[in-house]
Amino acid sequence: xxxxxxxxxxxxxxxxxxxxxxxxxxxxxxxxxxxxxxxxxxxxxxxxxxxxxxxxxxxxxxxxxxxxxxxxxxxxxxxxxxxxxxxxxxxxxxxxxxxxxxxxxxxxxxxxxxxxxxxxxxxxxxxxxxxxxxxxxxxxxx
Amino acid sequence: xxxxxxxxxxxxxxxxxxxxxxxxxxxxxxxxxxxxxxxxxxxxxxxxxxxxxxxxxxxxxxxxxxxxxxxxxxxxxxxxxxxxxxxxxxxxxxxxxxxxxxxxxxxxxxxxxxxxxxxxxxxxxxxxxxxxxxxxxxxxxxxxxxxxxxxxxxxxxxxxxxxxxxxxxxxxxxxxxxxxxxxxxxxxxxxxxxxxxxxxxxxxxxxxxxxxxxxxxxxxxxxxxxxxxxxxxxxxxxxxxxxxxxxxxxxxxxxxxxxxxxxxxxxxxxxxxxxxxxxxxxxxxxxxxxxxxxxxxxxxxxxxxxxxxxxxxxxxxxxxxxxxxxxxxxxxxxxxxxxxxxxxxxxxxxxxxxxxxxxxxxxxxxxxxxxxxxxxxxxxxxxxxxxxxxxxxxxxxxxxxxxxxxxxxxxxxxxxxxxxxxxxxxxxxxxx
Numbered sequence: 001x002x003x004x005x006x007x008x009x010x011x012x013x014x015x016x017x018x019x020x021x022x023x024x025x026x027x028x029x030x031x032x033x034x035x036x037x038x039x040x041x042x043x044x045x046x047x048x049x050x051x052x053x054x055x056x057x058x059x060x061x062x063x064x065x066x067x068x069x070x071x072x073x074x075x076x077x078x079x080x081x082x083x084x085x086x087x088x089x090x091x092x093x094x095x096x097x098x099x100x101x102x103x104x105x106x107x108x109x110x111x112x113x114x115x116x117x118x119x120x121x122x123x124x125x126x127x128x129x130x131x132x133x134x135x136x137x138x139x140x141x142x
Numbered sequence: 143x144x145x146x147x148x149x150x151x152x153x154x155x156x157x158x159x160x161x162x163x164x165x166x167x168x169x170x171x172x173x174x175x176x177x178x179x180x181x182x183x184x185x186x187x188x189x190x191x192x193x194x195x196x197x198x199x200x201x202x203x204x205x206x207x208x209x210x211x212x213x214x215x216x217x218x219x220x221x222x223x224x225x226x227x228x229x230x231x232x233x234x235x236x237x238x239x240x241x242x243x244x245x246x247x248x249x250x251x252x253x254x255x256x257x258x259x260x261x262x263x264x265x266x267x268x269x270x271x272x273x274x275x276x277x278x279x280x281x282x283x284x285x286x287x288x289x290x291x292x293x294x295x296x297x298x299x300x301x302x303x304x305x306x307x308x309x310x311x312x313x314x315x316x317x318x319x320x321x322x323x324x325x326x327x328x329x330x331x332x333x334x335x336x337x338x339x340x341x342x343x344x345x346x347x348x349x350x351x352x353x354x355x356x357x358x359x360x361x362x363x364x365x366x367x368x369x370x371x372x373x374x375x376x377x378x379x380x381x382x383x384x385x386x387x388x389x390x391x392x393x394x395x396x397x398x399x400x401x402x403x404x405x406x407x408x409x410x411x412x413x414x415x416x417x418x419x420x421x422x423x424x425x426x427x428x429x430x431x432x433x434x435x436x437x438x439x440x441x442x443x444x445x446x447x448x449x450x451x452x453x454x455x456x457x458x459x460x461x462x463x464x465x466x467x468x469x470x471x472x473x474x475x476x477x478x479x480x481x482x483x484x485x486x487x488x489x490x491x492x493x494x495x496x497x498x499x500x501x502x503x504x505x506x507x508x509x510x511x512x513x514x515x516x517x518x519x520x521x522x523x524x525x526x527x528x529x530x531x532x533x534x535x536x537x538x539x540x541x542x543x544x545x546x547x548x549x550x551x552x553x554x555x556x557x558x559x560x561x562x563x564x565x566x567x568x569x570x571x572x573x574x
Contacts, residue, residue, distance in 0.1 A: 006524040008517045010554050036526050040551050043526060062556040065519045068524045099526065115524070 001069045001119065002136050003051035007044040008064035016044065019063060023048065026057045031139060032102035032113065047072075047102060047113060049140045069119055070103060072102070072134035073126060074109040081110065085131050092125045094118055102139075145261035145293070145509040146254065149401045150456045154449065157457065160401055162196055162383065164429035169193060169202075172435050178213055179437060184219060190562055193453040199404060201429065204438045205238060215241040221433050226534065231279040242281075242341050242379050249288065253432055255385030255399055256268070256289020262390045262397070263373040265319050267294040272312055274322035274330075275353065275476075277301040281383030282353050282476070286321045289385065302326070305333045313344055315454035315483055320349040323476040324356040324364060324372070328507030333368035350375045353385055353476040355464055356459045363394075374463055381426050387461055392453045395460030402430045405459060406438070407447055410468040421446045424461065425466050427546075470568060474509045475544045476500035477546050479566040484513060485537045493518060493521040499558045511548045516555050 009015045016035075023030060023046075028109045032047040039098045048054045051067055058065040089096065094116050102111040109135060137138055144150050152160070169190035174180040182298055183189060186203040193199065218534035219226065226243040244252065265271060271290040275282030283301055290297045298315060302322075309318070309330060320327060322473060327349055332339070346368055352375035364372045376396050377384035386403060387396035398405050403426050407416045410423040424441045444466045449459045471477045481500055497516040502509060513536065517519075521532055529552060537550045559566050 006522075008522055008529075008552070008554060010557070015554075038526060041529065043524060043529075045524075062554070064519070064522050064555050066519070066524065081153060138300065139477075 001123075002047065002113065002134070002139050003070045004068045004070040004113065004115070005046040005048060005051055005054050005058070006066050006068045007046065007058065009035070009037075009042045009044050011040060012041060018061075019044065019058065022057055022063070023054055023059050026053065028054045028057070032100070034098070034100035034113075035096065045098075045113075047101070048140060051140075057078075068115065070115045070137055071119065071122060071126070072111060072112050072113050074104075074114055074132040074134060076106060077110045082112065085129075087110075088129045088131070089092070089116070089122060089126055092121065094122045094125065143261050143264075143266065143355065144454070144456065145258040145321035146456040148453075149457060150258060150397070150399075152401065152457055154457055157400055158196060160402055161193060161429060164401075165196070165199065165404065166190065166193065167428065168427075168429050168431075168435050169437070171220055172437060176218055178209065178218055183235050196404070199219050199406070199438070203437050204413065204425065204440050205436055206440050207380065207442075210240045210242075214239075216243070217432055219243055220435060226433050228278075228284075230281045230284075230379050230383065240380065245432040248382070251402060252285060252382050252385060253288040253292040255382065255402065256285055257292040258289075258399065259375050259385050260286070260289050260293060260295070260319070260321070260350060262388050262456075263319065263350040263375070264371060264391075265293050265295050269293070269295040269314055269319050270317045270345075271295045271319045271321060272298045272300060272308070272315075272317040274300055274302055274308060274320065274326055275384075280476075281377070281379045282323075284356075285377070285385060286350070292320075305329060306337060309333050309337060312346065313339065315346045318347050320346060320368075320370070322349070322351065323353050324351040324360055325354060325475065325507050325509060326449070327351055327364050327368065327372070327506070329343065332507055333365065334368075341367075343425050346370050348373065350388070352376055355466075355521055357463075376464065377460070378441060378443075380434075380436060381428060381441075381454060382431065386426070389533040390452065390454035390456060394452065395448065395462055397452070397456050397458040397460055397527070398447075400458045405426055405447055405461065407445070408440075410440075410442075410444075418447055418449060421465075424464075440468075442471065444468060472500065472568065472570065474502060474511050477544060479544055479546060484540065485545060487536065488515065491535070492520065497555075498560055499566060499569060501571065502568045503555070504573070509572065511546055511550045513550045513552065514553045514558060516558055517552050517556070521552070 029049045034045050036043050075085050097115045099114040104111040124135045173190050182203045188201050225245050228244040231239045231241050273286045276285030348371040350373045361372045373389040375388045377386040386396035387394050396569040407422040416422045424443045424445050428436045442466045445461045445464050447459050499514040501512040533550045538546045
């Protein structure tokens, strides 16, 4: 499992810059990110190399941030690659709440982050179908 | 026209005699029948017998809104419930509403006062009176209703909402007098424009507007857009409802019916009575009410009083348009809102130290309320849907408790400006 940082963001200019600056100054490297938004606010989801430290730094700057467990997997980087994996989860009745991709400099495969409700069951399903699950160590250090 | 020339234009010396007799009766009544008053008089070291002139009134203790809440619902009533024929209510700061009651005689008094108010605003037997104040627990609708019927006018009890239909009815029925909040009057004017109607299409000649503060500037806009005379009226449910004071055609202050109420102006910080003409908090003692007399009730409204003769011939004192409040009460679309009510909603939802801000604005002619709430750790969730559900829940609670639709917006922690650690609770952008 990977610790993802979820950050509350108002839809105002300069908010994202501020967060990137705080993390930059704390020498925290951002590995991947995605934003979900409404007209008023958004949730910024970040994968970083030092999640606990990042949350601490953000909170000290009055930014609402929490840790959320997500799963990282590798999928074949070719047409239909993602679909093959999703079929397994779908068959097992596991809902994906959100999903986004990351760039992995070393691997040939695409890296996918996903948040599901039944995280342990999802891991079982993925493992038993030989889907490569990416360790937190690799995410935080690649 | 004056509805009741005998009392409205009474010689002031005669008036003082009427006031003193009625005050004495009221004091005896509350002292004998209401434990709260007996106790508060004793604590102040006075008895009804100590009041030997109108000036002695200031020896008596004040009554405040909280006293009504502490004695909720009927603790301050001087009559049995079988004598009470009507209840009205306003929403409360902490969820406990204030309840007021009327005997048949009280309702007759109220109708008399509203008859004076509407007559001063141009109503006669021939008038068609369109009452767009809300009917129900709010005193506006029914208060105006019985006054207009007493005059013998033709009453259209339309209440609030469905503005296009209201305009059509006014046109079809030949309405001559409109009674509603001043902001709703403006909204009606705008709706008429949308419907391609001009004042010439209507027979409207005047309007009596109250239940929220408004300025001279707003009067000019209403008068211009609707081609009518616009009159300010004042009242509060604790005293009786609308009809406590009203403007006459001179539009130079609101005559306060002194044969039923004794007004004072005090320094709200010290409680000292201020000389005539000075600005301060309006305090009212009712001297004819049966079910719920009020002794030196602090209205929290800021104004000044004058007994200078008025061009209209009425001799009752005039109060200026209310210029503000001594507390943080907001009036939004005619509804009284205290910031603490919003706070109590957030506290009930499990927030330990909610930071919020009320932003009140007037867009077009309607008041808008936006509630900014800082996201706390326990509110925050990683799901957009979770946050949207939270916003909706706060909005629904506000609507349920206050009857006001609010736009609820979650904002980042510490984003609401603070002064001395407390978030600034209210931003009122309205230019009245």
